[in-house]
Amino acid sequence: xxxxxxxxxxxxxxxxxxxxxxxxxxxxxxxxxxxxxxxxxxxxxxxxxxxxxxxxxxxxxxxxxxxxxxxxxxxxxxxxxxxxxxxxxxxxxxxxxxxxxxxxxxxxxxxxxxxxxxxxxxxxxxxxxxxxxxxxxxxxxxxxxxxxxxxxxxxxxxxxxxxxxxxxxxxxxxxxxxxxxxxxxxxxxxxxxxxxxxxxxxxxxxxxxxxxxxxxxxxxxxxxxxxxxxxxxxxxxxxxxxxxxxxxxxxxxxxxxxxxxxxxxxxxxxxxxxxxxxxxxxxxxxxxxxxxxxxxxxxxxxxxxxxxxxxxxxxxxxxxxxxxxxxxxxxxxxxxxxxxxxxxxxxxxxxxxxxxxxxxxxxxxxxxxx
Amino acid sequence: xxxxxxxxxxxxxxxxxxxxxxxxxxxxxxxxxxxxxxxxxxxxxxxxxxxxxxxxxxxxxxxxxxxxxxxxxxxxxxxxxxxxxxxxxxxxxxxxxxxxxxxxxxxxxxxxxxxxxxxxxxxxxxxxxxxxxxxxxxxxxxxxxxxxxxxxxxxxxxxxxxxxxxxxxxxxxxxxxxxxxxxxxxxxxxxxxxxxxxxxxxxxxxxxxxxxxxxxxxxxxxxxxxxxxxxxxxxxxxxxxxxxxxxxxxxxxxxxxxxxxxxxxxxxxxxxxxxxxxxxxxxxxxxxxxxxxxxxxxxxxxxxxxxxxxxxxxxxxxxxxxxxxxxxxxxxxxxxxxxxxxxxxxxxxxxxxxxxxxxxxxxxxxxxxx
Numbered sequence: 001x002x003x004x005x006x007x008x009x010x011x012x013x014x015x016x017x018x019x020x021x022x023x024x025x026x027x028x029x030x031x032x033x034x035x036x037x038x039x040x041x042x043x044x045x046x047x048x049x050x051x052x053x054x055x056x057x058x059x060x061x062x063x064x065x066x067x068x069x070x071x072x073x074x075x076x077x078x079x080x081x082x083x084x085x086x087x088x089x090x091x092x093x094x095x096x097x098x099x100x101x102x103x104x105x106x107x108x109x110x111x112x113x114x115x116x117x118x119x120x121x122x123x124x125x126x127x128x129x130x131x132x133x134x135x136x137x138x139x140x141x142x143x144x145x146x147x148x149x150x151x152x153x154x155x156x157x158x159x160x161x162x163x164x165x166x167x168x169x170x171x172x173x174x175x176x177x178x179x180x181x182x183x184x185x186x187x188x189x190x191x192x193x194x195x196x197x198x199x200x201x202x203x204x205x206x207x208x209x210x211x212x213x214x215x216x217x218x219x220x221x222x223x224x225x226x227x228x229x230x231x232x233x234x235x236x237x238x239x240x241x242x243x244x245x246x247x248x249x250x251x252x253x254x255x256x257x258x259x260x261x262x263x264x265x266x267x268x269x270x271x272x273x274x275x276x277x278x279x280x281x282x283x284x285x286x287x288x289x290x291x292x293x294x295x296x297x298x299x300x301x302x303x304x305x306x307x308x309x310x311x312x313x314x315x316x317x318x319x320x321x322x323x324x325x326x327x328x329x330x331x332x333x334x335x336x337x338x339x340x341x342x343x344x345x346x347x348x349x350x351x352x353x354x355x356x357x358x359x360x361x362x363x364x365x366x367x368x369x370x
Numbered sequence: 371x372x373x374x375x376x377x378x379x380x381x382x383x384x385x386x387x388x389x390x391x392x393x394x395x396x397x398x399x400x401x402x403x404x405x406x407x408x409x410x411x412x413x414x415x416x417x418x419x420x421x422x423x424x425x426x427x428x429x430x431x432x433x434x435x436x437x438x439x440x441x442x443x444x445x446x447x448x449x450x451x452x453x454x455x456x457x458x459x460x461x462x463x464x465x466x467x468x469x470x471x472x473x474x475x476x477x478x479x480x481x482x483x484x485x486x487x488x489x490x491x492x493x494x495x496x497x498x499x500x501x502x503x504x505x506x507x508x509x510x511x512x513x514x515x516x517x518x519x520x521x522x523x524x525x526x527x528x529x530x531x532x533x534x535x536x537x538x539x540x541x542x543x544x545x546x547x548x549x550x551x552x553x554x555x556x557x558x559x560x561x562x563x564x565x566x567x568x569x570x571x572x573x574x575x576x577x578x579x580x581x582x583x584x585x586x587x588x589x590x591x592x593x594x595x596x597x598x599x600x601x602x603x604x605x606x607x608x609x610x611x612x613x614x615x616x617x618x619x620x621x622x623x624x625x626x627x628x629x630x631x632x633x634x635x636x637x638x639x640x641x642x643x644x645x646x647x648x649x650x651x652x653x654x655x656x657x658x659x660x661x662x663x664x665x666x667x668x669x670x671x672x673x674x675x676x677x678x679x680x681x682x683x684x685x686x687x688x689x690x691x692x693x694x695x696x697x698x699x700x701x702x703x704x705x706x707x708x709x710x711x712x713x714x715x716x717x718x719x720x721x722x723x724x725x726x727x728x729x730x731x732x733x734x735x736x737x738x739x740x
Binding site: 001002004006008009010011012017018020021022023024025026027028029030058059060061062063066070090093094097098099185187193194195215216217218219220241242243244245246247248249252320325327330 | 371372374376378379380381382387388390391392393394395396397398399400428429430431432433436440460463464467468469555557563564565585586587588589590611612613614615616617618619622690695697700
């Protein structure tokens with residue numbers, strides 16, 4: 001048993017784990033088709049969108065982001081990607097592999113993209129797609145998505161966001177912000193096991209996908225084929241076989257979404273916000289500071305500076321011996337920071353106190369504090 | 371509760387479903403890293419291979435086949451694909467999307483490829499890859515893989531097979547047959563829930579992948595990146611993050627593989643063979659015949675001719691009302707055949723009698739027999 005306070009997976013609610021063990025049914029069973037429809041509907045609520053084309057991809061969150069890039073982009077297309085950390089770099093890499101010419105707008109780890117830079121870049125030369133990460137898991141920073149999206153759309157671009165870490169833990173407003181495509185994961189603030197990549201595509205994105213001049217390089221993640229199984233908007237459902245859906249994982253996601261709706265999405269955002277405040281206070285009490293500037297800190301993923309003289313790996317393994325997982329830093333922040341996640345059921349004051357108590361003990365053993 | 375006697379998912383053993391609900395751990399937790407190593411080792415046993423590069427891809431069986439095509443093929447490569455049904459057509463499509471020039475050797479639904487045709491095709495012009503389906507799920511036919519593989523290798527080609535339906539239910543001998551790459555699924559004869567795509571890559575395949583001149587179009591399924599997480603052969607394990615592994619699904623696969631090794635792989639093949647014999651006898655008793663010629667019938671996937679005047683959909687839904695799933699035909703066999711799967715725990719005489727009893731009743735209601 002672990003208390004998972006890294007960047008995910010987080011601990012699923014017991015109801016969600018129980019759903020994983022439900023009896024198997026076929027992927028074309030009327031019972032399962034209803035679960036699929038319900039899952040699409042609840043995902044729309046969580047994404048705050050009316051987009052029909054809202055489904056969990058049969059792969060992890062990464063597969064959802066690749067779905068966006070390989071379906072929206074064709075060889076020769078232009079894309080602008082905002083990079084403020086590892087997961088932005090990954091979007092850049094995926095867009096290039098989809099055949100696009102990519103222009104990168106970059107900020108050093110810890111910063112966020114100034115929306116005006118996106119507008120300036122688009123004024124120089126238009127692009128088909130602007131893509132960026134909402135909540136950058138490697139640096140703990142939240143980007144100003146509504147502002148970027150508005151400017152990008154003004155310049156005629158589609159807007160895609162990675163909301164792997166943000167969805168269900170802080171405001172994500174697909175329709176209100178004018179986002180054309182977004183991808184997330186199952187194992188962070190949604191609170192299911194890892195394995196699914198919820199995505200949503202708006203009408204402008206689906207129009208672009210429907211009028212491609214070449215087939216996507218991927219067959220597995222080809223949305224035009226997938227919606228013959230999940231059901232296209234307006235058309236009578238065909239339910240044509242594409243691949244065998246991961247039935248148990250969809251059960252679990254379905255149950256996790258039910259829990260979110262029972263709690264209320266806005267109440268859940270607020271719970272994550274409050275949990276963050278509890279953690280920040282506690283860290284200050286221990287004499288620890290956060291890496292990410294307060295102006296754009298994420299609530300659910302906190303990047304903590306490792307104090308001088310404290311051994312990163314020793315602390316993390318001593319924490320794990322106490323049953324608590326926290327994560328190391330990423331890229332240039334490796335060895336310099338820890339990443340503490342407060343996601344789903346773990347955005348909870350009692351669990352945060354457990355974490356802080358253990359961390360205080362472990363740091364004292366390392367000769368820090370007390 | 372369903373008795374799943376279609377083409378998969380099959381019913382997992384209760385021990386496997388229980389594994390799905392085990393407490394979550396992190397994807398870099400030492401406990402999980404051990405589960406990963408054990409899973410690789412057991413998959414090698416089931417694939418009958420020494421290939422280090424044997425892992426479950428984080429997607430369904432389809433993702434494993436796409437992994438093969440997108441990693442082995444580069445734009446401009448030549449491939450020969452043997453097509454005897456829907457799943458062969460799918461390999462063709464995937465190879466084309468990977469950028470290859472594909473030559474197809476085709477047989478009508480029900481037939482299998484004559485190995486000599488592969489040799490003749492290769493004599494005309496060499497190819498980098500020969501790919502075909504071992505057990506064609508749309509027609510119930512088993513292809514002569516050892517003969518095709520030997521001839522293809524004689525002509526200098528890599529050989530890749532789709533053994534989605536065959537693996538763990540009939541002999542699949544990766545090393546003895548000289549197969550360079552193979553992909554399967556978790557939910558058929560292996561007996562886990564759907565969601566993972568076990569693949570294996572031999573040294574010749576990995577050499578080709580290591581010396582590509584272009585990056586694969588896919589980042590999610592890029593093997594060079596993935597083995598930095600799963601561990602490369604010889605090198606010290608880096609365990610670098612690539613994507614968050616679907617922990618619960620890997621637990622379930624691990625447990626399913628343990629069950630296979632407890633039973634013994636060869637005993638499991640024999641059990642599937644015997645189950646097939648029981649089914650064929652029973653179908654004959656009911657006056658039903660099989661579509662697939664006896665010479666190349668699969669044990670675990672039986673394509674049954676629908677008798678004249680019997681309503682396909684009515685029978686399948688009456689069976690489902692009795693809690694038993696069988697599947698309809700595929701492509702040109704739609705409405706003309708049923709597909710009856712005997713996979714994993716369902717390759718069992720008692721369950722087959724349950725199926726036959728229900729089918730007899732339902733057919734009698736339809737005015738057929740008795």
